[in-house]
Amino acid sequence: MRNRIFIGILLIYAAGLAFFVYRAMMDIDPRYRESAEESLVETSHMLASVIEQDLDEYGEIDTPRLEALFRRVYARPFEAQIFSVHKTRVELRVYVTDSQGLVIFNSLGRDLEADYSAWLDVSQTLAGRYGARTTRDVESDPLSAVMYVGAPILHDGRIIGVVSAGKPVQSFGQFVEAARQNTLRIGVLAASAVLLLAAIVSVWLIRPFGFVRDYVRWLRQQRTLHPMRLLRRLRDQLRGTVAELRDALSGRNYVADYVQTLTHEVKSPLSAIRGAAELLQDAEGGDAPQMNEQQRKLFLDNIMRETQRIQETVDRMMELTALETQRTLNRVATVALLPLLEDVAASAGAAAAPRGIHVKINAPGGNADILAVDGDAFLLRRAIANLVDNAVAFSPDGGEVVIGLQAAGRQLLHVSVKDQGPGIPAYAQDKVFEKFYSLARPATQKKSTGLGLAFVHEIASLHHGSIKLANAPGGGAVATLTLPRDTA
Structure with missing residues (x-):
């Protein structure tokens, strides 16, 4: 039953996702072709205006200026890195015909005086x-196709010739392939996330059926059916099921974690991709404006941004899950906190420098070795770095983040991180350590994964300490990590 439910959910989702990804990938090439054609329209009309300026008083087309122009532009050395594509030469093609469709200029230097009057663009x-057309240079090679768009050459209101600008389809095919790979990568990542969720949901969904199945199987094995024995067996099975469910739903519940991950983090990127696909479909329908280069770049940037968002969530979720499964620390040693804080401050200071934010340490003088705790240096560094990164994110440009270290009697040490940001709103003070809860950063108005403070909370618990986040008296927020002191 569990396998059937799992396979059913998987097939339904796979069919829907496959259809969406297929449509999105198939729409990418037409959109790039439309954008290339739009730029060729402007290019051909610009060249037509240039040629019209060189007409003599009898309206004769003169092309020496074009010949010199293309001879120089084809020989011009340059390098342009356009995302993953390295471009080193001009691939634009241009030819000019007279009013009869006879070629009088060709930037490639071929087919002069040939009759092009049958071509659609002419x-x-x-x-x-x-007039526009797409024609293969080599009939048997689809990669040799070239798009042409014609523009009229006018003299006294009459069409006396045609200038046609062309672009090899292969020149923008690399961008199409890159966009397809990015779309496919997002689809595979989304499928993997939902596959994991489907496996978990299918296991827990079948649990009631498994209870009934086990009880019926036990009944079949009984030679006689005594009412009290039936009730006792039913009671024992219910008690075992409730105990198992309680253990599974105790504070370290992976099902709840992954459900929240899907709903809070995967759903939003998928919606963004779906919205981009709808824009492509609208543009294809003709009612919406055609997508230009800037809009396509925005679409690709959005895909990369949402991919990075999913990857960051997965990485942080894996780290948090690993911590939640730990009951004790694997590596325990004496950790001097002051050198650790200095290391964190140096790393954070470099990252905060572009915004003019200064990260400093406020610690007592004297022997720093006595300010030590028993714990895992790597995890402690990660916890404090998370707090400092959070403080930098909420600090204004030119602000200051202060890392404090002080002893609280002979038993405890306080590590505090104070910023000069807007502080914590009243409605968020009891939610800041919840998974996936995050406030918008003042500088970018964007939210994080909401797992950083939950990560710190788990590290504090493993070290038998605590973490608090509150508004500072002078403004801003202050996070205080309290750890048991090493008194050895």
């Missing part, structure tokens, strides 16, 4: 309509 333009 015949339609000479007829006063929009």
